[in-house]
Amino acid sequence: MTPRQRAPWDGRGGQPARRAAPIPRSVIPYPSRGRSRYRRFKDGALPMQPLMILQRVSQDPVDLDLLAAALDIDLIPEPMPDNLCLVLQPIRFPRFDELRWTLKINADHPETRRRFSIAHAIGHLAHHPKLIGEGLCDDLEYRCPTDGPRANAAIDRHHETEANRIAVGILMPCKAVQHRHAQFADLDQLAGHFRVSPAAMRIRLEALSLPVPPMHSLLAGAR
Secondary structure (H helix, E strand, C coil), X not given: CCHHHCCCECCCCCCECCCCCCCCHHXXXXXXXXXXXXXXXXXXXCCCCHHHHHHHCCCCCCCHHHHHHHCCEEEEEECCCCCEEEEEEEEEECCCCEEEEEXXXXXXXXXXXXXXXXXXXXXXXXXXXXXXXXXEEXXXXXXCCCCCCXXXXXXXXXXXXXXXXXXXXXXXXXXXXXXXXXXXXXXXXXXXXXXXCHHHHHHHHHXXXXXXXXXXXXXXXXX
């Protein structure tokens, strides 16, 4: 064995230290692949294209906490004015020329609206992260104000519509809705399964050309 081929010593005056076996890529937690968890946000973009994000949603109802963690988004529920749904802000790391995102959602809103706010913010990051700049906020209609301390004039209604489209696909994936549609007798139960509002569930069914089941309250009143 030449000097260059010598195995490293363990420092205990005896046997060469054993080299650790490489970790298989398949067991490294998605999506870091063993590198810095912040590297994917160097240009402000998510690590996956929107279609790939939807492909990662393999369960229903989707666990948004796990999805946000996989995308390195910090979720912070906190009290806000009732007309405010979310505040999305970057956290910069100048030393590494990288950044990640903090998403604050209105803790006083119902669960269905909180979940849509999270999915809506993911839609913003998926489609137009470079337009977010120093951050954005959305009101009850998911519109970003054009004036005020949290205004972002770069985000218009077209961008909000794109974010809504991604949010709907995350919360109510097409295949999952088609699969679960026949398993529930009324709209309330189907909406409750996906943890969305009955109104959102109705719109999704109509968009997929699926028959809308009656609501539980209407069934009870008919008896």
